[in-house]
Amino acid sequence: MLLNISKTHILVSFVFLLILSGAIYTYLENITIPFTFCQPCHENPESVVDEAEKRVEMKHCPLDDSRRSGNLIMKAGLSYPQPSTLTGRTDVNSVTNWNAPLVWEGTFDPVVIDDIYSRMNPRVAVVVLAVGKYTRFLKGFLESGEKYFLVGLRVTYYIFTDNEQDVPNVTLSEGRKITILPVPSAKRWQDVVLSKMKWATVTIDKQIRNEADYLFMMDVDSVFHNRFGAESLSQMSAVLHRGFYKNINRDGFPYERRPESKAYIPAGEGDYYYTAAVWGGYLEDMYRLVKYCYEQSEEDAKNNIEAVWQEESHLNKYFLYNKPAKVLSPEYLWSDYDAPGSDIKLIRISQLVKDYAEVRPNGGQ
Numbered sequence: 001m002l003l004n005i006s007k008t009h010i011l012v013s014f015v016f017l018l019i020l021s022g023a024i025y026t027y028l029e030n031i032t033i034p035f036t037f038c039q040p041c042h043e044n045p046e047s048v049v050d051e052a053e054k055r056v057e058m059k060h061c062p063l064d065d066s067r068r069s070g071n072l073i074m075k076a077g078l079s080y081p082q083p084s085t086l087t088g089r090t091d092v093n094s095v096t097n098w099n100a101p102l103v104w105e106g107t108f109d110p111v112v113i114d115d116i117y118s119r120m121n122p123r124v125a126v127v128v129l130a131v132g133k134y135t136r137f138l139k140g141f142l143e144s145g146e147k148y149f150l151v152g153l154r155v156t157y158y159i160f161t162d163n164e165q166d167v168p169n170v171t172l173s174e175g176r177k178i179t180i181l182p183v184p185s186a187k188r189w190q191d192v193v194l195s196k197m198k199w200a201t202v203t204i205d206k207q208i209r210n211e212a213d214y215l216f217m218m219d220v221d222s223v224f225h226n227r228f229g230a231e232s233l234s235q236m237s238a239v240l241h242r243g244f245y246k247n248i249n250r251d252g253f254p255y256e257r258r259p260e261s262k263a264y265i266p267a268g269e270g271d272y273y274y275t276a277a278v279w280g281g282y283l284e285d286m287y288r289l290v291k292y293c294y295e296q297s298e299e300d301a302k303n304n305i306e307a308v309w310q311e312e313s314h315l316n317k318y319f320l321y322n323k324p325a326k327v328l329s330p331e332y333l334w335s336d337y338d339a340p341g342s343d344i345k346l347i348r349i350s351q352l353v354k355d356y357a358e359v360r361p362n363g364g365q
């Protein structure tokens with residue numbers, strides 16, 4: 001009898017434990033780990049340009065679950081207007097021909113976006129250079145960034161400068177910080193813009209990889225004027241250059257047209273012209289891309305050629321054959337030099353008017 005009771009007990013306990021571990025597993029999978037990023041893939045981080053195929057061969061880390069769209073988890077009971085399948089922006093195109101979102105004001109609901117991304121709680125790195133006289137732009141960039149850039153998320157501004165003394169003391173919100181990294185001064189502005197790719201590559205390897213999930217590259221001569229939120233995040237997000245986003249034939253884009261340069265794009269090819277002043281994505285994807293731009297420009301230098309728009313030319317070649325996952329409208333990088341048309345409902349960042357001859361070490365446009 002005693003033996004029988006014990007056997008029943010053991011059976012009941014076993015079934016109970018089985019159910020309990022199943023429940024814990026489901027709970028952990030759905031609730032506790034909604035978003036973790038793939039760890040750095042050290043096995044084969046090299047990117048190789050396959051000239052015949054015109055694409056960059058990527059040795060990807062296996063995607064983990066967190067990178068799938070199934071992880072766009074929203075809390076129950078959130079209140080927001082019902083989205084329509086029939087109405088939306090009709091004056092602009094909000095999807096590319098490779099089916100990526102093209103983001104404009106009115107194509108997303110910030111309430112939904114913010115709920116999804118605040119629970120992911122990603123760490124975002126911003127790499128910005130302030131070399132020579134460009135430190136003067138830091139105050140406006142950082143202060144306005146604190147008002148509008150990924151508010152509520154964790155952000156670290158990595159400021160590369162040759163003059164640490166001139167980095168202003170700006171009060172940052174909780175979870176946000178500044179890391180200053182010394183770089184040498186330069187004699188040519190072209191060298192500064194190209195060096196962005198080198199410093200970003202080196203510093204991701206040394207430090208940022210352990211500190212961020214996403215990375216943005218940004219120009220410092222910029223001021224945020226409106227929300228630049230989590231709708232901008234994706235595996236790879238590129239911004240349309242304000243000067244070439246409408247009524248321009250692709251052959252009129254300022255791509256590099258000399259076959260001798262690694263950034264060469266032949267006539268008859270091209271989707272859009274993207275700016276190099278704002279772009280971002282998953283840290284490891286950005287790492288491969290900044291490294292690609294760095295290596296391509298080094299190759300060019302060996303062959304005594306510099307791409308017409310430096311890193312922007314290499315970036316445009318890359319994005320032509322390796323399509324970005326999200327394209328951001330010129331709202332995400334406008335310029336005080338230009339008046340926006342009616343399609344630009346708001347400006348999120350604008351580049352400042354500056355006296356090029358005065359601010360750059362070697363003057364000139």
Ligand SMILES: CC(=O)N[C@H]1[C@@H](OP(=O)(O)OP(=O)(O)OC[C@H]2O[C@@H](n3ccc(=O)[nH]c3=O)[C@H](O)[C@@H]2O)O[C@H](CO)[C@H](O)[C@@H]1O
Binds near residue numbers: 131
């Ligand atoms: C809106 C746009 O498309 N901008 C591009 C255009 O920029 P811009 O004419 O706006 O170039 P820029 O003078 O702002 O230089 C780009 C960035 O490099 C840094 N910097 C530059 C010079 C210097 O002496 N010190 C310094 O710190 C700084 O972060 C600056 O914001 O052309 C550049 C060179 O090809 C880059 O492609 C820019 O991304």
Ligand SMILES: [Mn+2]
Binds near residue numbers: 220351
């Ligand atoms: Mn600029």
